[in-house]
Amino acid sequence: MSKLGGKLNYSTKKVALKLEEIQGLTNMKLCFYNCTSLTKATVIPSSVTNIKSCFENCKKITTVTLKCNYNSEKDDVFIEPVFKDAFKNCENLTAGSIKVPAEQLQTYKDNAAIMGAQADWFVAE
Numbered sequence: 001m002s003k004l005g006g007k008l009n010y011s012t013k014k015v016a017l018k019l020e021e022i023q024g025l026t027n028m029k030l031c032f033y034n035c036t037s038l039t040k041a042t043v044i045p046s047s048v049t050n051i052k053s054c055f056e057n058c059k060k061i062t063t064v065t066l067k068c069n070y071n072s073e074k075d076d077v078f079i080e081p082v083f084k085d086a087f088k089n090c091e092n093l094t095a096g097s098i099k100v101p102a103e104q105l106q107t108y109k110d111n112a113a114i115m116g117a118q119a120d121w122f123v124a125e
Helices: 003-007 102-110
Strands: 098-100 122-124
Parallel strands (some): 098 122
């Protein structure tokens, strides 16, 4: 789990995060995994390079904004893509609900299946 994920307390309290203020944030692996009450994610900053399973099982999430570029690298431990299952089982994401950098739109769409997403969920910011 990422350092950020380890610091989050999954309770009934509402929390507002401003991730762009966390200098050097690159790893959000499993950060919001199983946060079943999460409805809207904070903006994921451009410095992030790993969102593996970041929003997996966040069944209520409806919008996400990614400022980061798609990363096709694989992690060192499980040799799986570092964006794998980022949106797996996110039942309330729909067409146009994930904003990504305009120059990365086609790359995100092309790799939607790896992330557990549908291509039409991605839209240029």
